[in-house]
Amino acid sequence: MEVFYLENMNLKVTINLKGAEVSRVLSKEKGIEYMHAADSTFWNRTAPVLFPIVGSLKDKTLKAEGKEYTMSQHGFARDMDFKFVKQNNKSILFRLESNSFTRELYPYKFTLEVSYLLEGYKLKCSWKVINNDDKEMHFQIGGHPAFNCPIDKKTKQGDYYIAFDTDKPLKYSLLKDGLVASEDNELVTEDGMLRFDEHLFDKDALIFENQGVKKVELCKPDKMPYISVSFDAPLFGLWSPAGKGAPFVCIEPWYGRADKADFDGTIAERDFDNCLAPGETFEADYTVEYL
Numbered sequence: 001m002e003v004f005y006l007e008n009m010n011l012k013v014t015i016n017l018k019g020a021e022v023s024r025v026l027s028k029e030k031g032i033e034y035m036h037a038a039d040s041t042f043w044n045r046t047a048p049v050l051f052p053i054v055g056s057l058k059d060k061t062l063k064a065e066g067k068e069y070t071m072s073q074h075g076f077a078r079d080m081d082f083k084f085v086k087q088n089n090k091s092i093l094f095r096l097e098s099n100s101f102t103r104e105l106y107p108y109k110f111t112l113e114v115s116y117l118l119e120g121y122k123l124k125c126s127w128k129v130i131n132n133d134d135k136e137m138h139f140q141i142g143g144h145p146a147f148n149c150p151i152d153k154k155t156k157q158g159d160y161y162i163a164f165d166t167d168k169p170l171k172y173s174l175l176k177d178g179l180v181a182s183e184d185n186e187l188v189t190e191d192g193m194l195r196f197d198e199h200l201f202d203k204d205a206l207i208f209e210n211q212g213v214k215k216v217e218l219c220k221p222d223k224m225p226y227i228s229v230s231f232d233a234p235l236f237g238l239w240s241p242a243g244k245g246a247p248f249v250c251i252e253p254w255y256g257r258a259d260k261a262d263f264d265g266t267i268a269e270r271d272f273d274n275c276l277a278p279g280e281t282f283e284a285d286y287t288v289e290y291l
Helices: 100-105
Strands: 003-007 011-016 021-027 061-064 067-070 083-087 091-097 110-119 122-131 137-139 141-143 146-148 161-164 170-176 179-187 193-195 206-209 215-219 225-231 235-239 248-255 274-276 281-290
Touching (some): 003 091, 003 110, 011 110, 021 281, 067 100, 122 274, 179 206, 215 248
Antiparallel strands (some): 003 011, 061 067, 161 215, 170 179, 170 206, 215 225
């Protein structure tokens, strides 16, 4: 698998050409591995880019432009080889363009650009979606980075915390068979911090919609953050494989989510649909600070 690197005096970042996916972030000062190493035991990915859907479709079926398409969870971009475009000492850019393969799964002509900018201890992931078609284009996009938790062998996950930039109770939805089936659940924190519970992800991911949260952090047992994820997305998810004792947690900024269990509409009617007119561009990003 072809890989690329971004590096400064603090961090070394490895990025796979497949999926334009960050596969490793290493602290050069302390030798700390921040990201989950993809494996067959827990999860065979590290930080996939989710496009052109986030989550699962009802019956794995996308209704668009008068036809039905079959697409698996989180879309196809994460499994495709991007094109390397350019790199300097701080940033790198990859591109994916629609082709005969993508049009069998998704009816629109598009360009998807994924770039990374490394400055100090911060890695910024940016997305640009361009509608190259002569009709409106509908899509979703999101991130799915998996961070090691615990971060060292002397601690256990149950002693860690998730911190939010609000101390208000947070509403969240749960999934059943990959679809949104339970809404208006409430997560109560203590001064914005939630201690890990081994049963937190027993019912799959926790999905937070329009809660005003712009920053989520993973904190060590002393409550000091070591991962800080900042975003301006309308949704975010928290996830770790249920019942596996997986040593990582995903903090996922999203512009879209899975269908509800009773959904029976077109792509344009999906919740949190993003629509681009011909020639229009969508841009979004999130930043991870490795503390």
